Amino acid sequence: MVRPAAAESATVEATTVEEVLAALDAAVAGARDRRDRAGYFAALYRTVTAKVKEGIDAGFFDDGPRMARLDVVFANRYLAAFAQFAAGGTPSRSWAVAFQTATAWRPIVLQHLLLGINAHINLDLGIAAAVVAPGGALPGLRRDFDRINEILALLVAQVKTDLRQVSPLMGLLDLAGGRYDEELIRFSIEVARTEAWRFAVELAPLDPAVWSGPVGARDVRVARLARVVRDPGLGLRAALLAIRAVETGDVRSVIDVLDGVEPPSLARVEASVRAGAP
Numbered sequence: 001m002v003r004p005a006a007a008e009s010a011t012v013e014a015t016t017v018e019e020v021l022a023a024l025d026a027a028v029a030g031a032r033d034r035r036d037r038a039g040y041f042a043a044l045y046r047t048v049t050a051k052v053k054e055g056i057d058a059g060f061f062d063d064g065p066r067m068a069r070l071d072v073v074f075a076n077r078y079l080a081a082f083a084q085f086a087a088g089g090t091p092s093r094s095w096a097v098a099f100q101t102a103t104a105w106r107p108i109v110l111q112h113l114l115l116g117i118n119a120h121i122n123l124d125l126g127i128a129a130a131v132v133a134p135g136g137a138l139p140g141l142r143r144d145f146d147r148i149n150e151i152l153a154l155l156v157a158q159v160k161t162d163l164r165q166v167s168p169l170m171g172l173l174d175l176a177g178g179r180y181d182e183e184l185i186r187f188s189i190e191v192a193r194t195e196a197w198r199f200a201v202e203l204a205p206l207d208p209a210v211w212s213g214p215v216g217a218r219d220v221r222v223a224r225l226a227r228v229v230r231d232p233g234l235g236l237r238a239a240l241l242a243i244r245a246v247e248t249g250d251v252r253s254v255i256d257v258l259d260g261v262e263p264p265s266l267a268r269v270e271a272s273v274r275a276g277a278p
Contacts (some may be wrong), residue, residue: 052067
């Protein structure tokens with residue numbers, strides 16, 4: 001990973017959703033300029049955040065101000081990890097795997113995205129939820145928690161389609177791995193968000209002063225999952241290599257595709273949540 005400029009990797013925390021969007025814009029633009037694959041997740045996350053802001057402005061969430069706080073706390077964990085790694089430091093194990101993998105040629109675009117999703121949902125989201133809704137306040141967050149996850153799930157489904165512009169052999173995963181990509185996406189989002197909620201339930205009653213133990217243990221497990229996403233085993237290695245061999249090496253083109261993915265409508269998100277769809 002080419003290190004970002006100092007201004008881009010500054011650790012000043014965002015305090016509003018608008019500031020989060022500005023920070024993500026800078027991260028995406030910087031990654032695009034450097035041809036840095038870390039920009040893949042940044043572009044995806046920027047689209048999710050813009051959709052969340054749309055929902056807040058439209059009154060889509062049960063508690064808009066609370067959702068704005070969640071969005072900011074959640075995003076700051078990613079932005080801090082990005083800045084820490086860029087400055088030569090060591091972020092959480094989960095994010096370290098994702099950022100280190102961004103320097104490697106072999107993983108396909110989908111794997112890079114899932115590594116970011118794994119760290120941010122499996123580790124960061126439960127922490128952010130417990131910060132914003134501690135103790136007995138947590139249950140009231142559940143519906144909005146599910147909505148923000150549904151936005152990501154539906155967006156990733158669209159991303160899979162759009163990625164064929166730059167990764168024409170994506171279908172090989174279905175042939176070689178028995179719909180491996182769909183199962184991995186389901187695991188990375190549907191299962192991860194369920195586990196993220198359980199983690200929030202574990203943390204919420206506790207004094208944040210004692211969070212380091214459960215957070216550290218969680219990080220170890222999530223980093224282990226990240227290595228499975230990065231290296232899924234011999235059975236899929238040939239298929240992944242074939243996909244990567246014809247996948248574009250133009251990082252800017254991939255970022256542009258991800259930056260242009262059309263997010264789901266708020267009505268579709270709500271319908272999907274009510275139906276219990278993954």
